[in-house]
Amino acid sequence: MPPEAIALLLTSDDAGRPLGEIVVERLGELGRQAAARGGLWLHRRRVTADMPAVAGETLLVRLPPAGGYCDAPVTLAHIIYEDDDLLVINKPPACYVGDTPWDTQGSVLAVLTQLLAARDGQAPTLHLAHQLDFGTSGILVLSKHPRANAPLHAVFNRGQAQKRYLVVCTGYMPAQAELVTGHGRAAGGRWRLYDQAEIGRALPDGQRVKLAHTRFVLRRQFAQAALVWAIPLTGRTHQIRLHLASLGCPILGDERYGGPTAVAGLTLAHPLLHAAELSLPHPRDGKLLHLFCPSPPVFVTAVSRLAGG
Incomplete structure (x- = not known):
């Protein structure tokens, strides 16, 4: 497996x-793909393949962690709601919603843009209204028109978007649980929880410890695993994953936070976390939209096997 980044010193001949x-000359097919998919960086900024080289600079070629490129497996059939302002899809698990350091072509956003351009004859201007992790499936909202951007972001930033996630976690969950903690990055850059008393404290990265608040409702208890509703009342990165891990009930498939990657004969490549329901006011007329999407096959299979089906 190749390294995730290769540094190339540009010479006077370049x-x-x-x-x-230059990248194709030095790295062959791997370099060609990296150049075509937006993996070239100078001075911590992405640059295009047609940019002329400057001798003495170091070009960083960023590569996929697994050494290969993969387009998000999104089709028009994943659209669950669409109008002139909004596009809502049921995001599959195990794909990135936006650009990564190594790829601008294979994200959900990029693939949807290509699909709608082929369908409608012109490329739309899509913007992500919020984020979902690589492994998280479910409801993802995008704007289709610039007039929707600001009001849509305000809906999510002000907590007017009401979300419910389905999750399968390890252990035994109470009928209801509620966690209020601090949230921020650790010294090594990973996300972590902090005590409530530390909310507002400055961190080394220049950010501050923020409030993280999640409510959990048990839906079904299995032997040493549980199907749970997770209701985030704030929108911090990895919030649900961190809160369940802190309860001693990490999500199945969430290896980063201690969740097992094998259950009931299944090998899990991502957390069993699904954005199942979302209610929000429409950014143009304020009418309430209530959206629902079914869980992906791997989620359904895991629950069935845990239930003895």
Whole structure:
């Protein structure tokens, strides 16, 4: 497996030549793909393959963690709601919603843009209204028109979007649980929880510890696992995953936070976390939208096997 990034020192012989040409010359097919998919970086900024080289600079070629590129498995059939302002899809698990350091072509956003351009004859201007993790499936909202961007972001930033996630976690959950903690990055850069008393404290990265608030409702208890509704009342990165891990009930498939990657004969490549329901006011007329989408097959299979089906 190749490294995730390769540093190339640009020489006097490279000066003035397109960066993409240099990368292909030195790295072959891997370099060609990296150049085509937006994996070239100078001075911590993404650059294009046609940019002329400057001698003495170091070009960073960012590569996929697994050494290969994969487009999000999204089709028009994943659309669950659409109008002139909004596009809502049932995001599959195990794909990125936006650009990554190594790829601008294979994200949900990029693939949807290509699909709608082929369908409608022109490329839409899509913007993500919020984020879902790589492994998380379910409701993802995008704007289709610039007039929807600001009001839509305000809906999510002000907590007017009411979300419910389905999750399968390990252990035994109470009928109801509620966690209020601090949230921020640890010294090593990973997300972690802090005591409530530390909310507002400045962190080394320049950010502050923020409030994280999640409510949990048990839906079904299995032997050493549980199907749970997770209701985030704030929207912090990895919030549900961190809160369940802190309860001693990490999500199945969530290896980062201690969740097992094998259950009932299944090998899990991502957390069993699904954004199942969302209610929000429409950004143009304020009318309430209530959206629901079914869980992906791997989620359904895991629950069935845990239930003895």
